[in-house]
Amino acid sequence: MNNLARRKLKNAAALTLSLLCAALGLSLLFIILYDVLKNGVSSINWRLFTENPAPPTLKGAGGLKNAFLGQGLLTLAALTIGVPVGVLGGTFLAEYGRHLKISRAVSILSDMAISIPSIVIGAFVYAILVRPWGNFNGWAGAAALAIIIIPIVIRTTEDMMNLVPWTIREAAFALGAPYHKVIFSVVYRAAAGGIFTGILLAVARIAGETAPLLFTSFNSNYFKLSMSDPVPSLTVSIYQYAASPYENWISLAWAAAFVVTCFVLLLNILGRVIIKLRVKG
Amino acid sequence: MLNRLFKTVTLAAAVSLILIISGMAATLWSESLPAFRHFGFFRFIATADWNYAREIYGALRPLAGTVISTLIALAAAVPVSLGTAVFLTELCPYRLRAGIGMAIELLAAIPSIIYGMWGLFVFAPFLEIWFQPLVGASLGRLPLLGFFFQTRYAGGTNLFSAALVLAVMIMPFITSITRDAFLQVPAILKESSYGLGSTKWETIREVIMPYCKTTIAGGVIIAMGRALGETMAVAYVVGNRHGALDSIFSPYNTITSVMANEFNEAAGLQMSAIFALALVLFLANFLVLALAKHILRAKT
Numbered sequence: 001m002n003n004l005a006r007r008k009l010k011n012a013a014a015l016t017l018s019l020l021c022a023a024l025g026l027s028l029l030f031i032i033l034y035d036v037l038k039n040g041v042s043s044i045n046w047r048l049f050t051e052n053p054a055p056p057t058l059k060g061a062g063g064l065k066n067a068f069l070g071q072g073l074l075t076l077a078a079l080t081i082g083v084p085v086g087v088l089g090g091t092f093l094a095e096y097g098r099h100l101k102i103s104r105a106v107s108i109l110s111d112m113a114i115s116i117p118s119i120v121i122g123a124f125v126y127a128i129l130v131r132p133w134g135n136f137n138g139w140a141g142a143a144a145l146a147i148i149i150i151p152i153v154i155r156t157t158e159d160m161m162n163l164v165p166w167t168i169r170e171a172a173f174a175l176g177a178p179y180h181k182v183i184f185s186v187v188y189r190a191a192a193g194g195i196f197t198g199i200l201l202a203v204a205r206i207a208g209e210t211a212p213l214l215f216t217s218f219n220s221n222y223f224k225l226s227m228s229d230p231v232p233s234l235t236v237s238i239y240q241y242a243a244s245p246y247e248n249w250i251s252l253a254w255a256a257a258f259v260v261t262c263f264v265l266l267l268n269i270l271g272r273v274i275i276k277l278r279v280k281g
Numbered sequence: 282m283l284n285r286l287f288k289t290v291t292l293a294a295a296v297s298l299i300l301i302i303s304g305m306a307a308t309l310w311s312e313s314l315p316a317f318r319h320f321g322f323f324r325f326i327a328t329a330d331w332n333y334a335r336e337i338y339g340a341l342r343p344l345a346g347t348v349i350s351t352l353i354a355l356a357a358a359v360p361v362s363l364g365t366a367v368f369l370t371e372l373c374p375y376r377l378r379a380g381i382g383m384a385i386e387l388l389a390a391i392p393s394i395i396y397g398m399w400g401l402f403v404f405a406p407f408l409e410i411w412f413q414p415l416v417g418a419s420l421g422r423l424p425l426l427g428f429f430f431q432t433r434y435a436g437g438t439n440l441f442s443a444a445l446v447l448a449v450m451i452m453p454f455i456t457s458i459t460r461d462a463f464l465q466v467p468a469i470l471k472e473s474s475y476g477l478g479s480t481k482w483e484t485i486r487e488v489i490m491p492y493c494k495t496t497i498a499g500g501v502i503i504a505m506g507r508a509l510g511e512t513m514a515v516a517y518v519v520g521n522r523h524g525a526l527d528s529i530f531s532p533y534n535t536i537t538s539v540m541a542n543e544f545n546e547a548a549g550l551q552m553s554a555i556f557a558l559a560l561v562l563f564l565a566n567f568l569v570l571a572l573a574k575h576i577l578r579a580k581t
Contacts, residue, residue, distance in 0.1 A: 115507065
């Protein structure tokens with residue numbers, strides 16, 4: 001009985017400890033969300049979206065219109081480079097090269113490339129696209145983001161296409177379709193939702209990337225719609241404004257952080273909803 | 282004909298990844314060569330100084346900052362994450378499990394610059410006011426080791442704050458991997474344990490944990506890779522000081538914070554030394570991930 005009482009006590013102690021851990025962890029995480037929400041909502045206004053940056057001493061003026069546009073442009077360019085390469089590469093791994101050693105190697109390399117520190121990617125792109133060019137430029141930023149996207153899209157495409165049953169492909173082969181036609185009209189159609197979700201998550205990932213842009217597209221107070229010049233981005237603006245000593249720049253940084261957080265969370269929730277719908281349907 | 286063309290295009294896309302990664306390794310290597318030539322590889326790693334005036338650049342302090350902050354972050358995050366995962370799979374009321382679990386996964390997706398900003402404006406000042414004096418008055422009184430826990434610099438941006446922000450950042454990731462692993466344990470194993478009269482804690486420790494240990498180890502190592510290479514969360518709060526580490530509450534540097542702060546103003550030997558730091562980080566990260574892959578592969 002004494003032994004049993006001791007075991008029960010130990011059980012209660014361990015479970016209480018786990019409860020405390022959960023309370024600590026969860027409250028910390030919700031405090032972050034709360035702080036971003038509180039500071040973000042109190043400093044957000046229309047100027048954020050409609051005005052370009054103003055000198056910090058000019059109270060009640062200035063926004064980050066340029067950074068929103070620049071971020072959109074960089075993301076779009078990165079997707080234009082990264083998505084085709086990623087989807088096609090994933091297609092090779094799952095279809096033409098599925099038994100080849102090189103596919104296995106690319107697949108493993110992609111898994112590792114997903115975790116390469118993004119600041120290292122930034123330094124690499126600086127060496128090949130910024131220094132030879134002579135100045136920070138949008139293409140370099142887009143290239144850095146594309147390098148982040150490619151392995152993510154390769155792996156999701158491969159996984160999603162592997163989920164499509166072989167019998168479906170064989171049915172199409174039996175009708176006399178060549179392999180590329182089978183891929184386009186059967187496999188891509190079946191895997192489209194999954195691949196799209198992968199791309200959404202990749203967009204969410206690069207929406208918050210700061211380090212690789214710092215050395216490539218850098219920042220600018222204007223928006224010239226020219227990819228061969230420095231292109232402003234939200235994250236680099238947040239980085240510079242938050243570290244500044246000016247009250248209204250800091251509050252702009254909070255507002256931008258709030259917008260970025262909402263965007264990333266919404267994309268992630270959307271991705272989940274799509275996966276859920278597909279599983280049900 | 283079209284088929285062969287498409288096959289070639291997809292092959293080219295797949296191979297391009299190999300080219301990018303090997304190009305990255307080659308570029309980092311050739312950019313850091315001047316620093317290695319000038320200092321020698323091992324002297325570069327073992328030199329503590331980072332001195333612009335005397336043109337001496339060594340990796341020891343940034344490397345130590347990266348390693349120490351990562352280890353503190355893991356030491357703080359792993360127990361809390363395991364506890365949270367136990368709570369989510371065994372204790373939490375059923376109705377709340379899915380919701381809280383999803384919230385934690387979403388938090389893992391929040392960009393690191395947000396964590397960094399929160400660390401700078403909220404967490405570091407909080408630690409400075411509430412935590413540092415507490416530690417200084419207790420551990421700081423220890424003979425011999427006490428100096429390492431005393432506050433010497435004001436502001437709250439220091440190595441310890443950076444480590445804790447990292448801990449908060451990797452916690453959702455470790456929690457959701459651990460939770461998924463716990464959920465994979467076959468119910469019959471748990472029921473057998475209960476049937477033998479085990480308490481809940483005994484079941485967790487003797488049945489669930491051993492069943493999941495490789496998955497958890499793999500997840501923790503992947504989280505370690507993230508912490509090693511994390512930039513924005515660290516650059517805000519680590520304090521960026523090139524000097525000897527005289528206390529965990531002193532401003533310091535990590536590989537990534539040196540890169541973020543000095544890259545755009547560096548030239549010549551300093552630039553090459555920064556690339557050498559990047560190369561060290563790149564290689565360390567690959568090693569860590571290869572280890573994680575190996576552990577996870579051994580399981581299946």
